[in-house]
Amino acid sequence: MLVGSCHCGAVKVTVPRRPRRLTNCNCSMCRRLGALWAYYPVDQVHVQAAPGATEAYVWGDKTLRTVRCKSCGCVTYWEPLQRKPQSKMGVNARAFDPHDIGNPRIRLFDGATTWRYID
Numbered sequence: 001m002l003v004g005s006c007h008c009g010a011v012k013v014t015v016p017r018r019p020r021r022l023t024n025c026n027c028s029m030c031r032r033l034g035a036l037w038a039y040y041p042v043d044q045v046h047v048q049a050a051p052g053a054t055e056a057y058v059w060g061d062k063t064l065r066t067v068r069c070k071s072c073g074c075v076t077y078w079e080p081l082q083r084k085p086q087s088k089m090g091v092n093a094r095a096f097d098p099h100d101i102g103n104p105r106i107r108l109f110d111g112a113t114t115w116r117y118i119d
Contacts, residue, residue: 004076004095006069010053011076013091014046019104022093027111029059029066033075036106037090042079045089 005012019038025031049069056065058081066078079089093101108119 002096002100004091004093004097004100006072006074006076006095008069008072008074010049010071011067011069011074012048013076013095014048015040015091016044018100018102019091019093021105021107023090023107023109025109025111030111033066033092034094035075035090036093037078038093038104039088039090042083042087042089045077045091047077 001014001016002018003012003014015038019040022036022038024036030037047067053070054067054076055070056067058065062081064078064080066075068075074095075092076095077089077091080087107117110116110118
């Protein structure tokens with residue numbers, strides 16, 4: 001298990017294992033966030049935060065919400081608005097200690113235009 005958090009520690013995210021790969025997306029949102037996304041099934045991610053400690057942002061096609069800490073502003077994850085049995089969520093790998101993450105492959109995803117991996 002890996003536990004990561006926002007900068008101030010108000011939001012903690014626990015995942016079952018190191019990510020096998022990370023995604024660096026160039027869409028208008030991700031490139032501004034500077035996030036590296038690790039994907040896990042929704043039921044394998046545990047988020048711990050006090051009520052009111054997070055703030056969500058929903059945009060575009062309104063299929064997911066990006067969640068940040070209300071105190072320090074760090075984006076910790078995104079999740080689908082409508083969960084299905086095979087739903088996944090993206091966890092910001094930058095919320096974890098780099099030694100815990102290891103050295104997974106970083107894939108480049110063209111979320112701005114083609115919606116394809118470009119590496």
